[in-house]
Amino acid sequence: MPKLDLNRVSMxxxxxxxxxxxxxxxxxxxxxxxxxxxxxxxxxxPKRSCIDGCPVEVDIPDFILAVRDGNMPEAVRILKSKNSLxxxxxxxxxxxxxxxxxxxxxxxxxxxxxxxxERYVADWELRQGQMQKPELAKPTxxxxxxxxxxxxxxxxxxxxxKLGHEVTIFEALHTAGGVLMYGIPxxxxxxxxxxxxxxxxRSLGVDVRLDSVVGKTATVDEIMEDGxxxxxxxxxxxxxxxLNIPGENLNGIYSANEFLTRTNLMKAYLFxxxxxxxxxxxxxxxxxxxxxxxxxxxxxxxxxxxxVYIVYRRSEVELPARREExxxxxxxxxxxxLLTNPKRFIGNDQGWVVGAECYEMELGEPDDSGRRRPIVKxxxxxxxxxxxxxxxxxxxxxxLVPTTTKGLEVTRRGTVVADEETGKTVKDAVWAGxxxxxxxxxxxxxxxxxxxxxxxxxxxLRGL
Amino acid sequence: xxxxxxxxxxxxSIHLFKVEAPAVARKAQAGQFVVLRVDEKGERIPLTVAxxxxxxGSITIVFMEVGATTRKLxxxxxxxxxxxxxxxxxxxxxxxxxxxxxxxxxxxxxxxxVPIARSMKEAGNRVLSIMGARNKDLLFWEDRxxxxxxxxxxxxxxxxxxxxxLVTEPLKELxxxxxxxxxxxxxxxxxxxxxxxxxxxxxxxxxxxxxxPIMVDGTGMCGCCRVEVGGQTKFTCVDGPDFDGHQxxxxxxxxxxxxxxxxxxxxxxxxxxxxxx
Numbered sequence: 001m002p003k004l005d006l007n008r009v010s011m012x013x014x015x016x017x018x019x020x021x022x023x024x025x026x027x028x029x030x031x032x033x034x035x036x037x038x039x040x041x042x043x044x045x046p047k048r049s050c051i052d053g054c055p056v057e058v059d060i061p062d063f064i065l066a067v068r069d070g071n072m073p074e075a076v077r078i079l080k081s082k083n084s085l086x087x088x089x090x091x092x093x094x095x096x097x098x099x100x101x102x103x104x105x106x107x108x109x110x111x112x113x114x115x116x117x118e119r120y121v122a123d124w125e126l127r128q129g130q131m132q133k134p135e136l137a138k139p140t141x142x143x144x145x146x147x148x149x150x151x152x153x154x155x156x157x158x159x160x161x162k163l164g165h166e167v168t169i170f171e172a173l174h175t176a177g178g179v180l181m182y183g184i185p186x187x188x189x190x191x192x193x194x195x196x197x198x199x200x201x202r203s204l205g206v207d208v209r210l211d212s213v214v215g216k217t218a219t220v221d222e223i224m225e226d227g228x229x230x231x232x233x234x235x236x237x238x239x240x241x242x243l244n245i246p247g248e249n250l251n252g253i254y255s256a257n258e259f260l261t262r263t264n265l266m267k268a269y270l271f272x273x274x275x276x277x278x279x280x281x282x283x284x285x286x287x288x289x290x291x292x293x294x295x296x297x298x299x300x301x302x303x304x305x306x307x308v309y310i311v312y313r314r315s316e317v318e319l320p321a322r323r324e325e326x327x328x329x330x331x332x333x334x335x336x337x338l339l340t341n342p343k344r345f346i347g348n349d350q351g352w353v354v355g356a357e358c359y360e361m362e363l364g365e366p367d368d369s370g371r372r373r374p375i376v377k378x379x380x381x382x383x384x385x386x387x388x389x390x391x392x393x394x395x396x397x398x399x400l401v402p403t404t405t406k407g408l409e410v411t412r413r414g415t416v417v418a419d420e421e422t423g424k425t426v427k428d429a430v431w432a433g434x435x436x437x438x439x440x441x442x443x444x445x446x447x448x449x450x451x452x453x454x455x456x457x458x459x460x461l462r463g464l
Numbered sequence: 465x466x467x468x469x470x471x472x473x474x475x476x477s478i479h480l481f482k483v484e485a486p487a488v489a490r491k492a493q494a495g496q497f498v499v500l501r502v503d504e505k506g507e508r509i510p511l512t513v514a515x516x517x518x519x520x521g522s523i524t525i526v527f528m529e530v531g532a533t534t535r536k537l538x539x540x541x542x543x544x545x546x547x548x549x550x551x552x553x554x555x556x557x558x559x560x561x562x563x564x565x566x567x568x569x570x571x572x573x574x575x576x577x578v579p580i581a582r583s584m585k586e587a588g589n590r591v592l593s594i595m596g597a598r599n600k601d602l603l604f605w606e607d608r609x610x611x612x613x614x615x616x617x618x619x620x621x622x623x624x625x626x627x628x629x630l631v632t633e634p635l636k637e638l639x640x641x642x643x644x645x646x647x648x649x650x651x652x653x654x655x656x657x658x659x660x661x662x663x664x665x666x667x668x669x670x671x672x673x674x675x676x677p678i679m680v681d682g683t684g685m686c687g688c689c690r691v692e693v694g695g696q697t698k699f700t701c702v703d704g705p706d707f708d709g710h711q712x713x714x715x716x717x718x719x720x721x722x723x724x725x726x727x728x729x730x731x732x733x734x735x736x737x738x739x740x741x
Contacts, residue, residue, distance in 0.1 A: 216491070267505075279723065
């Protein structure tokens with residue numbers, strides 16, 4: 001047995017200064033040799049503790065073993081028996097705080113690059129041009145409506161279809177995928193990967209109805225009257241938060257949702273070939289420090305901005321974005337203005353933003369979130385000259401479904417109350433999961449919620 | 465894909481499409497809108513519903529050719545398909561028996577005022593309507609609006625048909641007249657709605673306008689359509705499109721409608737080059 005290699009095989013990436021000017025994928029993925037080398041690092045420990053870190057309980061050591069043995073169809077089968085969206089998860093899951101954090105090798109060195117291997121397996125299948133189709137259970141004759149086609153909805157729909165139920169997804173936008181399409185940029189998650197995995201879900205017999213704005217086109221109650229036996233709400237957290245400070249409605253100030261939707265879903269980076277435009281200007285300030293802020297800043301750079309700032313009220317250690325995304329942004333030349341918080345926006349006589357007047361901040365005692373509370377330094381105001389501002393402070397659930405559905409319990413934060421284990425809401429035959437229950441979180445936690453809800457819905461339907 | 469069941473050219477630059485969209489038709493009410501996308505590379509644009517037929521499963525839209533997207537839309541014929549058509553979005557116009565209601569429609573917005581006037585009439589109101597256009601060649605649906613109104617005044621800016629006036633003149637006269645006016649609904653170009661609201665303000669008569677900012681998703685997700693009403697930021701797509709005209713920050717609306725002027729010009733030039741080629 002060779003000595004344990006404590007370093008993982010690195011994944012090739014586009015050079016920072018090159019990639020900062022194109023929308024192609026940043027991380028290029030392992031080739032066969034790299035994947036084999038990384039798979040061979042896995043010691044196949046009996047504890048299999050990586051699985052405990054996976055919200056959808058992928059049999060991680062088994063698929064890695066199949067990769068090591070060069071049995072790729074088997075690797076695909078193992079992976080997809082638990083995870084219908086591996087190409088997506090391999091790219092956007094925060095593995096460092098999940099499966100890789102619980103990897104046995106992590107105690108001694110770099111954990112197995114599980115996410116990279118997952119992506120390798122998914123991309124291998126994609127290159128084959130043909131998707132394996134899992135065996136479907138005998139039709140049960142039961143119908144389930146899934147509201148929203150983001151990670152929670154797609155996962156719930158796929159699992160329910162595999163279990164033999166007839167599933168319809170209702171999607172408000174013109175393309176399926178939810179935040180995977182409108183939010184996460186092409187260079188982090190290519191849209192053809194998302195659409196291939198959506199097509200996989202369709203291939204299980206799931207009917208995806210686009211342009212269906214539940215709460216408007218039909219309410220949840222009306223859908224139930226149409227003969228559905230159960231409903232899963234995976235409507236996400238689509239409502240943007242603003243700072244509520246003077247000047248925020250000036251021209252040139254976007255919510256991150258709008259900036260990213262224009263850029264990603266509507267492909268404004270290809271304007272005028274695509275009809276939807278987006279404004280970028282020379283200097284862009286993105287307010288916020290999460291993954292969405294990093295995505296917005298990196299999009300702005302690729303759209304042609306010369307200087308892009310992240311304006312964040314705490315310090316670097318508190319940045320909520322994934323470490324890897326912060327590093328990517330830094331490498332590409334994003335300028336971090338930390339301990340800085342806007343007081344107001346300044347406009348010109350045409351109504352366009354030209355400046356962000358900011359306070360310097362300092363950190364006090366930890367607040368409810370456990371992070372040190374940012375405090376304004378009085379008299380520290382200064383102005384950052386900007387052409388465009390993107391507000392990336394986070395999102396809350398869109399009230400369209402909660403407010404039009406009788407009998408749901410909704411919290412003050414606008415989230416739907418659902419059982420943590422099963423996703424069951426207080427309303428008969430209605431489940432919910434993902435960001436609509438937790439508030440903005442990760443793709444994989446939404447998928448985990450979709451999976452648990454699907455199991456609970458299945459149990460319910462079999463008892464009918 | 466949504467089939468165009470019928471096309472009518474109301475005037476050379478204003479067109480009517482009846483679109484097969486049963487799910488939208490089932491729920492549509494006066495004052496609501498749809499968001500459509502002409503084709504796979506298209507932008508999402510909002511259009512107020514002009515009519516619906518629940519049995520036939522159709523929605524009628526009326527649009528004027530102004531930019532690249534509406535010109536592209538105007539190329540479609542009956543039997544062609546629109547890529548996406550979502551709705552009905554926004555809140556319906558508040559319909560009640562107010563007493564006497566004045567309905568004002570300007571330009572191609574005569575189309576959405578008709579179902580509102582009809583609903584107001586059905587709710588028991590006396591409906592006094594005013595419709596206006598720049599000239600005679602841009603007028604349409606006089607018969608339809610007359611059929612759902614107790615009285616109708618037609619104006620043109622140049623006097624080529626009806627009364628030579630802006631719609632605000634007869635509106636002011638109605639407010640000054642003997643009859644008590646309980647509510648005014650004004651839909652049309654932003655500048656028209658602003659001046660209707662300014663006209664009614666001194667009389668203290670509630671005036672509802674239907675705002676038309678730029679939108680993307682139309683479901684409250686992006687905030688592109690934010691306006692200020694009574695000092696508060698509102699999303700037109702979910703909080704409106706109807707608002708109290710006396711509370712609207714009109715200058716902000718005008719400014720935000722101009723965000724993409726350069727891009728709109730570029731897209732139009734590109735469209736013209738392509739349609740010539």
